[in-house]
Amino acid sequence: MAALWELICHHTYRGIPGVVVDLSPSGASHGQVFGLDDGDFLADGLATGSGAVRFYKQDGRIRVPTEATPWQSVVGVKGEVTLRRQPSIGFIIDSDAFQFHIRGNTLDMPVAWFGGYPNQNAEISTVFDSVGPQPYRIPSGPxxxxxxxxxxxxxxxxxxxxxxxxxxxxxxxxxxxxxxxGLSIGNALSSGGLSCSGEIDDVKIWRLNPRRIDDEFYSRPMDRQTAECWKRFRQQIEDAFQRHPDCAKQIGRLVQEAVDSFIRQANAQGPETQSRLLRAAKEYNRLWREGKIDSPEMADVFIDLIGWLRIAGIAPDDNAALASLKNSACWQLILGELTPLDCDRQFMTLLRVVTDNLGDGRRTKVTTA
Structure with a gap:
């Protein structure tokens, strides 16, 4: 199975005071120190020799530039911080894309905020989203x-x-x-006196692995002839985009608009629709990895989901953003330069089921050779 996460930032704060080295595979997230002295870099943290940084000054923080390639496509993010705090509020990590902090009226309870695009933000806290009988509280001291x-x-x-x-x-x-x-560690991005007021030993940040889709796609059982067929087809797409760079940009924008539109519509339908989408995604992934691409079970995943979405009023075939993509001159131009993908019988069977059900709502039967 493809690795879900890719480490893009890892600070340990051991070594030369004031020098913050990124130990992630890309080495593209070295830290820049602001408002801290060499004495704020400690030799010992959680363990002897592990290193730590003390944050308590109004403008003390470590900035991580985010211009490097690993930060240009995040989509999903995961972070982990080892710290020892004093009773206070403040930012552990801050950026305009995601934040991890102890906020005002939550006192010693953690909060994470995520900025989605275009303007769809989300937040989670132990105050409102606890999985236990009592909200988790960050201890002071240990x-x-x-x-x-x-x-x-x-x-x-x-x-x-x-x-x-x-x-x-x-x-x-x-x-x-x-x-x-960029990204700020230990204080607010603008360093306005919102220090986390404590010591940080280790910081790790992962992004959703951008290669996971390719890895998952090729995780299905596939003979050599089919794999080579897909390789040729993808090369055709890349070549067409290189010949028509303006169309490549337009298609990318239209695809994103279609995805954003669908997410907004699904969010508006409440938890039952959201739960059905998640269940469908998990069942699709299972069947795909097992090689059951053209199976009746896989067809049922799409047929049932499309039917439910129609009932909920968010049928993909009625989506205006998707229609704009399909009707665009660029989309037609690129499709016209591609050879039909007839060499993957399983995939084409599944595609026919999906398009038939999107087209007129009838239930297409699946027959396997």
């Missing part, structure tokens, strides 16, 4: 490892020492990428 997660679609979670302490499910907009202001 070391604790806290975490947050937004999977880019249907689940947000908060963690404490490896245990889930809050969870919220639904259909959420993907997390946008941080802007040019």
């Amino acid at each position: 070391w604790v490892t806290l975490g947050f997660m937004h999977d880019g679609f249907g689940t947000m979670e908060l963690y404490a020492d490896g245990e889930v302490v809050a969870r919220r499910t639904g259909v959420y907009a993907p997390v946008k990428s941080p802007g040019g202001a």
Whole structure:
């Protein structure tokens, strides 16, 4: 199975005071120190020699630039911070794309906020989304490892020492990428006196693995001839986009608008529709990995989902944004330069079922050779 997460930032704060090195595979998230002295970098943290940074000054923070490639496509994000705090409110991590903090009236309860695009924000806290009988409270004094997660679609979670302490499910907009202001650790992005007031030993941030779709796609049982067929088809798409760069941009924008529109409509229908979408996605992934692409079970996943969406008033074939994509001159131009994908019988069978049911709502039977 494809790795779901990709580590894009890892700080340990050990070594030379004031020098913050990114230990993630890309090495693209080194820290820039503001308002801190060498004495604020400690040799010992959670363990002897592990290193830590003390945050208590009004403008003390570590900025992480986010211009590098790993930050340009986030979609889903996960973070983990090992810290020891004093009783106070403040930011642990801050950016215009996601935040992890202890906020005003929540006192010692963690909150994570995520900025979706275009303007679909989401938030989770142990105040309103606790999974236990009592909301989790961050202790003052001992070391604790806290975490947050937004999977880019249907689940947000908060963690404490490896245990889930809050969870919220639904259909959420993907997390946008941080802007040019970057990421702030230990204080608010604008350093306005909202320090986390404590010591941070370790910071890790992951993004949703951008290669997961390709990895999952090729995780299905596939013979060599079919794999080579898909390789040729994808190369045709890349070549067509290179020949028509303006169309490539337009199609990318229209696809995003269609996705955003669908997410907004699904969110408006409430938890039952959101739950059905999540169940359909999980069943699709299972059948895909098992190679049951053209099976009656796979057809049922799409037929039942399309039927439910029609009842809920958000049928994909009635989506104006999707219609704009399908009717665009660029879409027709690119399709016209591609060779029909007839070499993958299983996939084409599934595609026929989906398009038939989107077209007129009739239930298409699946027959396998």
